[in-house]
Amino acid sequence: MNIAWKEMKKNKARFLILGSIVFLVSLLTLIISGLANGLSQDNAALIKDLPDGQFYMTKDSDQTYTLSKIDSNVQDKVLAKEKDAAAFSIQMGFVNDSADKQQSVVFVTSTESELFENVKKGEIVLDSSMKDKGIKVGDVLTNNQYSGEFTVKGFVDQKKFSHAPVAFINMEDYKEMYRTEEMQMLFVPGEDSPQTVDGLQAFSKKEFLDTIPSYSAEQMSLNMIVWFLVVISGMLFAIFFYMMNVQKIGLYGILKAIGVKTSALFKMMWTQMLFITVIALSLSIALSQVFNKIAPEGMPFHLTPDTTVKLSIVFLIIGFIGATLSGMQIKKVEPLQAIQQGEV
Structure with a gap:
């Protein structure tokens, strides 16, 4: 020494x-x-902040969440069996602010769940980064694919997906905007091993993140x-x-x-x-x-x-x-x- x-x-x-x-x-x-x-x-803060569990997409979606469409009957069975499970969808889009300027967002909707923000029809909850764009609670936003208007009800911290702020909307509003009746994915929290669901493929959180190319x-x-x-x-x-x-x-x-x-x-x-x-x-x-x-x-x-x-x-x-x-x-x-x- x-x-x-x-x-x-x-x-x-x-x-x-x-x-x-x-x-x-x-x-x-x-x-x-x-x-x-x-x-x-x-x-991917939206996904990373979720608890450990299993994500389910349709097998024919080729591990691409945007191509996945969960059959409503399968969805109902899983949700009835797993009380904490949720069906949700993610879709890139935009909103027009009060100055009619387009702001890029990621629309997210889900069935009623504590894991996601639950909003009423015509309401929207945004990631807090949208405050920097001058958007405030009570502002009215529009979207060219939506016949009504969105009223900003609040903000959430650190909810991003694909480097874009998340916008939580009601499931009925989402279905009208994207002309679909099916949700893209199912999430069952707390499962160490995936259960077998006909027509669906299971992914852990890490595996699901790896399916996102970016x-x-x-x-x-x-x-x-x-x-x-x-x-x-x-x-x-x-x-x-x-x-x-x-x-x-x-x-x-x-x-x-x-x-x-x-x-x-x-x-x-x-x-x-x-x-x-x-x-x-x-x-x-x-x-x-x-x-x-x-x-x-x-x-x-x-x-x-x-x-x-x-x-x-x-x-x-x-x-x-x-x-x-x-x-x-x-x-x-x-x-x-x-x-x-x-x-x-």
Whole structure:
């Protein structure tokens, strides 16, 4: 332990460079992870906020919710059997505000359920982001496909789908607008394993999210970047400590000759790795949380403590693996041969 501290004091510049690189990589990883989570919420908060359960679509819809149409008889049977279940539909659209300006929304309707907003005919409940467009409670909105008018009855927080604000409307209004009598999906909360329903295919929440093309492609790209940065950090540790070990072959030989065990040399290297990583991670976490607070309101940035802790643990594990792999050469050092080479 003392040797580790003494070496770090002696070679401050080397370890400062490594610490700076780890800090920058970990900060970038946390920020991209926050953006990935923020975009995930902005893309599918409506679905992600639902409890765990099973989604059902028709088998012939080819896993596309817009093509799914649940038979009314099947729907009635499932709803009668599962008291907390709900049938719902999602459809892209728009509303005209009081200035006759079109605002893009996602219309959502459902059977009576605590999982969705229940609104009366002619009423509409919007995502709170619509307040920024100047829409207020009591405003009257119209839609070219609807013969009547919508009265804004309230707002809900963080209800987005496909990066558009959700607009909850009555089921009868939805059927008039989209000329349909069938609902698109069934949702049964709390089911660990799906039940068999004739003509329907079951999806867990994660599986259903993966059927949304924009969601799966977006998250896959961002997650690949995150894990690529994690791998880079591991390679940096391996390369840095490998170069350090090469330069200290003679020193290791002398230490082994006077009775220092190989395990003690590994502990020295792990101590240095842990010290550098903890400091770099602490700084990057602090800055990422500051960014989380000061990020522009329109930026979909959402970095949770859970994500931060998981990534920090991954960085520590990767750093440990990288340092250990680079230290394998320590085991092969022969004292006499290393001493003869001299310390570089």
